[in-house]
Amino acid sequence: MKMSKITLNIDGTEIEASEGMTILEAAQSVGIDIPTLCHHEKLEPYGGCRICTVEAEVRGRTKLVAACVYPVEKNLTVKTRSDKVDRIRKMVLQLLLSHAPDSEQLVDLAKEYGADKDRFEKEASFCIHCGLCVRYCAEVKKKNAVGFINRGSKREINFVPEIAARECWNCKECFPLCPTAALQAAYVFTESLVNSSPPYETDSE
Ligand code: FES
Numbered sequence: 001m002k003m004s005k006i007t008l009n010i011d012g013t014e015i016e017a018s019e020g021m022t023i024l025e026a027a028q029s030v031g032i033d034i035p036t037l038c039h040h041e042k043l044e045p046y047g048g049c050r051i052c053t054v055e056a057e058v059r060g061r062t063k064l065v066a067a068c069v070y071p072v073e074k075n076l077t078v079k080t081r082s083d084k085v086d087r088i089r090k091m092v093l094q095l096l097l098s099h100a101p102d103s104e105q106l107v108d109l110a111k112e113y114g115a116d117k118d119r120f121e122k123e124a125s126f127c128i129h130c131g132l133c134v135r136y137c138a139e140v141k142k143k144n145a146v147g148f149i150n151r152g153s154k155r156e157i158n159f160v161p162e163i164a165a166r167e168c169w170n171c172k173e174c175f176p177l178c179p180t181a182a183l184q185a186a187y188v189f190t191e192s193l194v195n196s197s198p199p200y201e202t203d204s205e
Contacts, residue, residue, distance in 0.1 A: 006074050008061060008072050022070060022072065027067065034052050035051050035052060040135075042136070045069040046131060047068060049129075060073075094116060094120055108167060126181045130179060131148070132179070133157055134173070141173065144163065165193055
């Protein structure tokens with residue numbers, strides 16, 4: 001099926017995009033950078049972290065939207081940086097840094113947006129709930145070896161020992177996806193195996 005073309009404006013430049021693209025994809029197609037944390041091109045759009053927030057104006061109304069999930073539309077005017085956008089990114093970063101104060105990626109972004117990593121009380125668990133590892137394992141690897149446990153601020157990832165013991169040793173593709181601490185992900189993985197009672201099921205699917 002032939003996708004129809006849509007013209008929109010991003011940061012003052014007229015851009016031609018295909019119907020069904022997101023603002024993020026349209027921006028990336030012309031080299032405009034929008035920061036992301038929970039986005040991965042192989043995964044379904046998620047819209048979890050909000051660091052990709054941009055200002056979008058359509059039919060005279062301006063709203064703040066997540067660029068990684070918001071579809072392009074005709075006559076859309078997008079600002080990828082503005083006072084409002086920067087304020088939201090700063091706030092998002094301050095909240096995320098309370099969970100993962102040592103994340104290099106977050107610290108770099110914090111410098112750019114003037115975010116204070118001590119603004120909120122630390123609830124360091126490293127996990128910022130981007131879901132990249134969980135979704136990658138489910139959507140790309142189709143293994144569901146890692147999932148979320150607990151709710152609210154206690155939400156964290158956890159490997160399912162029976163599946164992880166069988167699938168993860170030769171994969172580990174989710175570790176480098178983690179925007180906060182790949183090594184910590186490895187630790188959670190190991191811990192989940194150590195703390196479950198062996199022997200693991202290794203022969204059944
Ligand atoms: Fe868009 Fe996370 S990258 S919400």
